[in-house]
Amino acid sequence: MTRIQLVISDVDGTLVTTDKRLTDRARDAVSRLEASGVGFTLTSSRPPVGMRMYSDPLGITLPLGPFNGSSIVTPTLDVLEQHLIPDSAATISIELFERSGIDIWLFTNDNWYIRRDDGKYVVHEERTIRFSPTMAEDLTPFAGKACKIVGVSADFALLKRCEPELQAALGDRALAVRSQDYYLDVTPPGRSKGTFVATMAERLGIAADAIATIGDMQNDLPMFGVSGLPIAMGNAADDIKQQAAHVTGRNDDDGFAAAIDFILEHNARVGG
Template sequence: MTYKMLVSDLDETFLNDDGTIHEENVQMVKRAVAQGFKFVPNTGRSFESVQEMLKKLDLYNQAGQYVISFNGSAIVENKNNRVIATQDMPISLAKQIFAAGLINDAVDVHIYTLNQLFIYNVSDSDKKYLETRGATYENLRSDDLSFLDTAQPIMKVIFEHPDMQVRHQIHDAVIASVGADQVEATYSSDRYVEFNFKGVDKGTASLLLGEKLGITQDEIMAIGDNNNDLKMIQAAGLGISVANGIPAIKEAADVVTARTNNEGAIAEVLNQFVLMGE
């Protein structure tokens, strides 16, 4: 099989734990792209937060190169950050999720609009994590969300807490409030529980981008490490887990890399399936 596109999660997959990029990943991506291959970051984060990374890969402001953001809520062409597809969340639903998930005062909440991140009750650990990812945000001083009525489209709402048990409680509280038929709920980075509008996920967006580019499902590879990558890995022609992936991702994947994210797992994949050891 000739693969034409790799959709790749970023945190704990393409990026090192400290947010940097393994140099072998950089070189292999550049070589693959030079041959006409598509390397598409597929991230829960905003497309604006990955611009410095794109510069290192020579993908910044390039026509015909793309980023999938917000767990699939937006597909963006890198040239002038041209948004080619979005699926936003109703404002009323976002407000309901926000209220239901604030189960204690140690929980912080991210609200992503198309071009801005708002955070309420941001924790110290979250601040440090976001700094390593180059993410900028507006700190909300109040839980009054009336400003959203005139804001840009809402992409997703997520909650941060270091305790997985608390994250499960947040998940259950939100589902009890809004209903499982209204949201896609996932976990990521061992700190977040994320909510997108129902039907929005990394896998659906990957196939949509492939369709727009004339790339079939069988010609798409997907690689990730965590729960919000599951549907992407299941949707692709070849689903791949990095060596540090959680058990559910490894089980769903067709291939598990020998390398972790810190060891250049993407370079391993591109060398094996695209560059064929060149």
């Protein structure tokens, strides 16, 4: 067994509760982890601005991986790496979402554009990332700066069907994966939470086997595939759990803190 030297966690459905709270047990778990000499950071489908409300109180000093790891920023949100969706992929995604009757959002590094306020998910996202969108009838002028395009729908089955269809249409020009049952994210090609894990391993000079990852959704699977200790949340779907080495409790039952306990116990067994 390899001693874990870094933990990378997803945010929504993992680090925080359903109502987006960072619990006292979660804060304490991160403090204990870092006191043991293990690093900690976050990766998420969120834009950079939507991560700082958790990275600041946790005292994170390592780079963060917003937009499903396709960008890398410092804890003060200075850009270290940024990758954009190619114009052709942006066009394909927007056209497929339009044909399917799916709402479309477009995120640049520092803005969030919507075409209409659905009264539900826009409000939910605004509350989640603590940032207000900009209305735009036409998203085309912003396509050249797109870090993420999101298809949004309350029809979860529709988004699930759309996911492989859109990925097939995109080919290797972009990645299409659901970050929530109601969000289908399009992000830059060749970049994922898995590449964020690899980049962090290189930055810190450690093996990927020495990294533990914690997540709950399809967009977390790339980091599960390259990390030494992938941990699924209890609220994850069965197909996500099957790809993990360990399943912890639900996010609303302090499953994140329990996952950190498991990692510390793992290191105690390994020694050092």
